[in-house]
Amino acid sequence: MSTNFGSRRIVVGAHYGSRDWLSQRVTALLMALFTLVLLVQLLMPGEMGYYKWAGIFAAQWMKVLTFVIIVALALHAWVGVRDIWMDYVKPVGLRLALQVFSIVWLLGCAGWAVQVIWRL
Amino acid sequence: MADTLKERPVYRNIHVSQIVAYRLPPAGIVSILHRVSGALMFLLLPFVIWLFDNSLTSEISFDRFASVFSSGAGFLPGWFIKLVCLGLIWAYLHHFIAGLRHLWMDATHSVSKEQGRSSAIITLASSLLLTVALGAKLFGLF
Numbered sequence: 001m002s003t004n005f006g007s008r009r010i011v012v013g014a015h016y017g018s019r020d021w022l023s024q025r026v027t028a029l030l031m032a033l034f035t036l037v038l039l040v041q042l043l044m045p046g047e048m049g050y051y052k053w054a055g056i057f058a059a060q061w062m063k064v065l066t067f068v069i070i071v072a073l074a075l076h077a078w079v080g081v082r083d084i085w086m087d088y089v090k091p092v093g094l095r096l097a098l099q100v101f102s103i104v105w106l107l108g109c110a111g112w113a114v115q116v117i118w119r120l
Numbered sequence: 121m122a123d124t125l126k127e128r129p130v131y132r133n134i135h136v137s138q139i140v141a142y143r144l145p146p147a148g149i150v151s152i153l154h155r156v157s158g159a160l161m162f163l164l165l166p167f168v169i170w171l172f173d174n175s176l177t178s179e180i181s182f183d184r185f186a187s188v189f190s191s192g193a194g195f196l197p198g199w200f201i202k203l204v205c206l207g208l209i210w211a212y213l214h215h216f217i218a219g220l221r222h223l224w225m226d227a228t229h230s231v232s233k234e235q236g237r238s239s240a241i242i243t244l245a246s247s248l249l250l251t252v253a254l255g256a257k258l259f260g261l262f
Contacts, residue, residue: 025226028219035216050175050182057176077165080158102162109165116173 024079027072034069063117070113074106081106146240153244154218157211164208189258206255213254214247 004010041056042048056062081102089095134142144152161168174185189205192198221239225231256262 025223029223032216032220050179053182054176077158077162080155081162084155084159105162105165109169112166113169113172116169116176119177 020079020082024076027076030072031069031076034065037065057117066117067114070110070117074110077106078102145237146244147236150214150218150221150240150243153214157215157218160207160211161215164204167204168208202258206251206258209254209258210247210251213250214243217243217247 038056042052044052046052057066082099085095085098085102089098171185171188174181174188176182188198188201190198192201221243224239
């Protein structure tokens with residue numbers, strides 16, 4: 001293992017985006033599986049309505065799972081939206097402003113969604 | 121030194137005004153729509169959470185959630201809300217299927233021109249078909 005700090009720190013090369021790349025795919029997989037879990041519960045026998053819908057999210061394990069998915073969604077969207085800004089917006093100041101907006105937007109949405117699942 | 125820097129040719133990306141002139145292959149269409157659908161869902165996230173909030177909080181709010189699709193919300197008519205939801209349904213389906221295509225390509229490394237083309241066409245067709253089916257349900261056609 002070569003030294004990678006101080007004056008020997010490697011500042012060029014590959015793999016700079018691989019963490020983002022991997023996290024985007026892992027979170028995608030989690031959300032896809034969550035979609036299946038939710039679909040299966042929705043297709044269970046029973047009249048479609050408030051009680052069935054609220055019943056699904058009443059279970060604590062479902063609240064915890066939904067919370068994980070909200071965080072996964074925020075991370076996933078952050079990687080994707082940041083890519084969009086990096087591709088199309090060249091002025092550094094404007095790009096920074098848009099990235100800050102994205103973080104605020106996603107954190108705000110995540111907070112609201114978490115409040116919805118645990119308020120009941 | 122400074123002069124040679126100035127003379128270096130600059131190759132810009134495609135300008136917005138040139139987009140229409142470029143004919144994208146199916147894989148390119150899937151790719152740009154993947155991005156468009158993602159951006160759409162990002163921007164409409166508060167709307168989705170608002171629906172989620174109303175649908176879950178109480179029976180009264182659930183009725184409000186259901187009535188939004190018939191009698192609208194605020195100055196927005198019901199059909200417009202349905203149209204926005206149809207857009208979200210398409211965005212979710214396209215993003216989902218195009219994402220599965222990505223994961224499949226990443227996992228199997230089976231990337232050829234023909235497979236890229238056929239899987240792109242499958243992605244476009246299946247997401248649109250499912251959107252039409254769910255849209256028909258949303259607008260009460262069955």
